[in-house]
Amino acid sequence: MAPCKSFSLASAFFAIQGPTKIVTAPGCSFLIGLLIKAVSALMEQRGLHGFFTNAIAAASGALAALGAHALCPDTDVDILIISSIMLLVPGLAITNAIRDTVSGDYLSGVARATEAFLVAIAIAAGIGVVLSMSIGLSGGM
Numbered sequence: 308m309a310p311c312k313s314f315s316l317a318s319a320f321f322a323i324q325g326p327t328k329i330v331t332a333p334g335c336s337f338l339i340g341l342l343i344k345a346v347s348a349l350m351e352q353r354g355l356h357g358f359f360t361n362a363i364a365a366a367s368g369a370l371a372a373l374g375a376h377a378l379c380p381d382t383d384v385d386i387l388i389i390s391s392i393m394l395l396v397p398g399l400a401i402t403n404a405i406r407d408t409v410s411g412d413y414l415s416g417v418a419r420a421t422e423a424f425l426v427a428i429a430i431a432a433g434i435g436v437v438l439s440m441s442i443g444l445s446g447g448m
Contacts (some may be wrong), residue, residue: 315340321390324383331382332390335375339391343368347395358429365392365433373441388434395430397423 318340319333346367350360372387400423408416 315344317394318343318391321393322386324386331379332386335372335379335382335387336390339368339371339375339387340394342371343391343395358425361395361426361429362433365395365430366437367433368392369434369437373437392430392434395426397426400426 315337319337322332322336324332343364347360347364350363355363368391369388372384372391375387376382376384400419404416404419404423406416407413407419
């Protein structure tokens with residue numbers, strides 16, 4: 308249970324945007340981070356591929372952020388989504404790809420960079436599907 312707490316706390320700290328919104332955005336982001344971690348753990352337990360795990364986790368986070376914005380309109384949806392999915396971003400894979408490429412191991416560097424790129428595409432696809440459906444349901448902006 309400790310990884311869920313640290314995941315959620317990090318999401319909450321990413322949502323701090325100043326003294327005016329010190330409670331609502333981090334609180335919502337904390338709960339959305341819990342949801343994303345729970346969905347990720349459930350998908351990994353079921354043996355789903357990492358691409359689909361990241362896409363479904365990001366989509367559930369975006370859906371929860373839209374729901375939190377509907378319940379508390381003073382929260383910014385962009386901040387909620389970005390802070391909640393920040394921990395899905397493959398920062399270590401990108402760092403290792405650059406390190407491998409600089410050290411001369413080009414094949415490993417390209418493989419790790421491709422993996423990081425596919426994770427980023429999965430996250431973007433999950434969020435994009437939810438946001439495009441929400442815009443379609445609301446009749447546009």
